[in-house]
Amino acid sequence: MTESFPPPPAGGCSATPVLKQRGQHEVFCGLTGIVWLHRKMQDAFFLVVGSRTCAHLLQSAAGVMIFAEPRFATAILEETDLAGLKDAQEELDRVVHDLLARRPDIRQLFLVGSCPSEVIKLDLAKSAERLSAAHAPHVRVLSYSGSGIETTFTEGEDACLAAMVPELPATTERELVLVGALPDVVEAQALDLLERIGVGPVRVLPAPRADSGLGIGPNTVFALTQPFLGDTLGALERRGARHIPAPIPVGEEGTTLWLKAVAAEFGIGPDVVDRVTEAPRARARRAVRQAAEVLSGRSLFLFPDSQLEIPLARFLTRECGMHAVEVGTPFLHRQILGPDLELLAPGPTLSEGQDVDLQLARLREARPDLTVCGLGLANPLEAEGLTTKWAIELVFTPVHFYEQAGDLAGLFSRPLRRRDALKVGAA
Numbered sequence: 494m495t496e497s498f499p500p501p502p503a504g505g506c507s508a509t510p511v512l513k514q515r516g517q518h519e520v521f522c523g524l525t526g527i528v529w530l531h532r533k534m535q536d537a538f539f540l541v542v543g544s545r546t547c548a549h550l551l552q553s554a555a556g557v558m559i560f561a562e563p564r565f566a567t568a569i570l571e572e573t574d575l576a577g578l579k580d581a582q583e584e585l586d587r588v589v590h591d592l593l594a595r596r597p598d599i600r601q602l603f604l605v606g607s608c609p610s611e612v613i614k615l616d617l618a619k620s621a622e623r624l625s626a627a628h629a630p631h632v633r634v635l636s637y638s639g640s641g642i643e644t645t646f647t648e649g650e651d652a653c654l655a656a657m658v659p660e661l662p663a664t665t666e667r668e669l670v671l672v673g674a675l676p677d678v679v680e681a682q683a684l685d686l687l688e689r690i691g692v693g694p695v696r697v698l699p700a701p702r703a704d705s706g707l708g709i710g711p712n713t714v715f716a717l718t719q720p721f722l723g724d725t726l727g728a729l730e731r732r733g734a735r736h737i738p739a740p741i742p743v744g745e746e747g748t749t750l751w752l753k754a755v756a757a758e759f760g761i762g763p764d765v766v767d768r769v770t771e772a773p774r775a776r777a778r779r780a781v782r783q784a785a786e787v788l789s790g791r792s793l794f795l796f797p798d799s800q801l802e803i804p805l806a807r808f809l810t811r812e813c814g815m816h817a818v819e820v821g822t823p824f825l826h827r828q829i830l831g832p833d834l835e836l837l838a839p840g841p842t843l844s845e846g847q848d849v850d851l852q853l854a855r856l857r858e859a860r861p862d863l864t865v866c867g868l869g870l871a872n873p874l875e876a877e878g879l880t881t882k883w884a885i886e887l888v889f890t891p892v893h894f895y896e897q898a899g900d901l902a903g904l905f906s907r908p909l910r911r912r913d914a915l916k917v918g919a920a
């Protein structure tokens with residue numbers, strides 16, 4: 494089988510010095526994760542303890558009326574709460590009791606902290622403990638922070654999953670757990686591939702329901718499908734589970750290496766993976782090749798946003814022929830990203846954290862062909878003649894595993910095609 498990517502560079506970017514920056518940063522907060530998490534956990538409810546700003550963020554990010562109470566809502570902290578004139582704990586207890594009385598289908602309730610609840614030092618962990626005791630065993634109440642002070646947008650998922658892990662039942666079963674919220678169709682593809690390779694039994698975190706039988710113990714092994722799950726990884730290890738290091742399964746190469754690492758853990762050789770995946774690999778390669786016609790030879794600058802930046806840079810450079818100038822990430826978790834870093838050829842600046850003005854200065858000097866950044870930066874940069882891609886689309890679009898590799902490449906080739914077409918039109 495011919496590979497569409499070059500041989501791995503010796504050591505890759507593993508030893509590349511990282512430019513660490515702490516300054517003003519431009520990213521969404523962790524509340525955003527509720528938009529995709531509530532779809533994965535069918536009996537869960539997310540109650541944001543926040544302000545009207547938080548309610549507006551969720552409303553516009555999710556595109557639904559939050560007051561219709563699908564599976565999340567905001568308990569609004571009024572000015573009297575913020576000024577400490579009312580007992581916010583009592584108010585919260587009342588809101589939760591009313592909600593649970595009205596919605597007996599809720600089995601897991603997440604109290605989600607925000608900037609305002611943090612500022613007034615509302616202890617949501619204590620509230621969750623108290624409310625859990627009051628509503629056990631029917632409802633489990635947990636808490637985590639999605640505040641913009643503490644979290645960037647994908648960290649909300651990490652905080653949520655990490656909060657769930659200590660509460661999961663203990664097991665001695667030898668099971669694989671796929672960790673990370675994937676769209677249902679992508680999760681089904683992953684489970685099908687693993688089954689055909691012969692890996693099993695397999696469970697997923699987050700599980701679709703509280704009573705789905707997911708347990709954690711010393712014989713649990715787990716593989717991450719997202720790179721931003723550092724706290725969840727730590728929580729699973731504290732329960733005795735073992736992490737399988739692998740590149741993140743995006744693109745043909747990442748997916749294949751991820752499957753091979755998981756298969757090896759179950760004593761299955763790479764030849765079996767090659768045989769089972771031959772057809773989807775060929776489809777992925779064909780789909781990526783189309784987008785790569787536009788991407789090949791073009792330069793790339795990734796701002797820190799979703800924490801997917803290093804796996805994406807690996808995919809875009811190795812499978813699409815792009816040339817990375819800078820790869821920024823909010824956090825560089827080496828235990829998770831080590832295998833991706835090893836595949837990334839030395840050359841780009843690796844930066845962790847952000848000082849947005851300094852980074853913009855580097856960008857303007859480099860003038861890359863494509864800039865991947867947050868919504869707030871994209872429009873002004875477009876006005877300066879730079880071509881941009883919104884990073885947030887990467888977490889709302891199915892991008893993992895073979896069948897999505899072409900769509901993933903297409904997300905980056907489309908803005909370049911549009912820019913090329915505009916240039917031709919203007920000529």
Ligand code: SF4
Nearest residue numbers: 522547607608640641
């Ligand atoms: Fe804004 Fe903070 Fe609420 Fe997020 S948590 S919407 S950053 S106020």
